Amino acid sequence: xxxxxxxxxxxxxxxxxxxxxxxxxxxxxxxxxxxxxxxxxxxxxxxxxxxxxxxxxxxxxxxxxxxxxxxxxxxxxxxxxxxxxxx
Amino acid sequence: xxxxxxxxxxxxxxxxxxxxxxxxxxxxxxxxxxxxxxxxxxxxxxxxxxxxxxxxxxxxxxxxxxxxxxxxxxxxxxxxxxxxxxxxxxxxxxxxxxxxxxxxxxxxxxxxxxxxxxxxxxxxxxxxxxxxxxxx
Numbered sequence: 563x564x565x566x567x568x569x570x571x572x573x574x575x576x577x578x579x580x581x582x583x584x585x586x587x588x589x590x591x592x593x594x595x596x597x598x599x600x601x602x603x604x605x606x607x608x609x610x611x612x613x614x615x616x617x618x619x620x621x622x623x624x625x626x627x628x629x630x631x632x633x634x635x636x637x638x639x640x641x642x643x644x645x646x647x648x649x
Numbered sequence: 650x651x652x653x654x655x656x657x658x659x660x661x662x663x664x665x666x667x668x669x670x671x672x673x674x675x676x677x678x679x680x681x682x683x684x685x686x687x688x689x690x691x692x693x694x695x696x697x698x699x700x701x702x703x704x705x706x707x708x709x710x711x712x713x714x715x716x717x718x719x720x721x722x723x724x725x726x727x728x729x730x731x732x733x734x735x736x737x738x739x740x741x742x743x744x745x746x747x748x749x750x751x752x753x754x755x756x757x758x759x760x761x762x763x764x765x766x767x768x769x770x771x772x773x774x775x776x777x778x779x780x781x782x783x784x785x
Binding site: 567573 | 738739740743744746747751759762763
């Protein structure tokens with residue numbers, strides 16, 4: 563049984579984990595992909611599909627958290643131009 | 650202690666002037682043997698939940714909401730507008746809360762985040778967290 567609150571919590575955890583990436587591109591991708599993924603499955607009615615999607619989301623959360631640690635070990639040396647404020 | 654009372658006093662300055670005088674009048678009647686500074690701040694914290702957050706904060710929150718939900722410039726955004734009334738579902742709310750976290754550099758708890766439904770609540774929560782942060 564997966565309820566709406568759990569789904570929203572999972573979304574929040576994924577977004578928070580994705581925010582920690584030092585690389586701008588990967589960070590933006592993680593944010594975009596989680597939101598797209600959750601929006602795509604927003605209207606699922608079949609509960610077994612909802613549970614499948616939730617389990618998939620949980621797996622992705624593990625992946626994201628693991629990769630954050632790897633990427634933090636090798637942060638990029640220069641800032642991405644998109645991150646620089648307009649002068 | 651003194652700095653806490655002055656900061657709390659300055660916070661109240663833009664809004665309720667009348668209740669401040671009524672507080673001063675009420676003070677001699679209270680039997681609490683607490684110093685003036687602490688009395689003010691405890692009153693303040695209780696008032697904070699009910700009284701409005703700063704208008705700049707509300708304005709910034711409104712801007713972020715407008716951007717996230719892609720609202721046109723002429724849709725009226727008051728402090729009491731509910732996110733659901735503006736066409737946001739729970740995912741949009743999550744996105745808005747994340748954007749607010751980034752903008753104001755705060756960290757919203759799970760339980761708090763679930764209860765945000767209007768712009769006013771978001772602004773109050775932000776003020777609350779922004780005040781707590783320097784103290785911690």
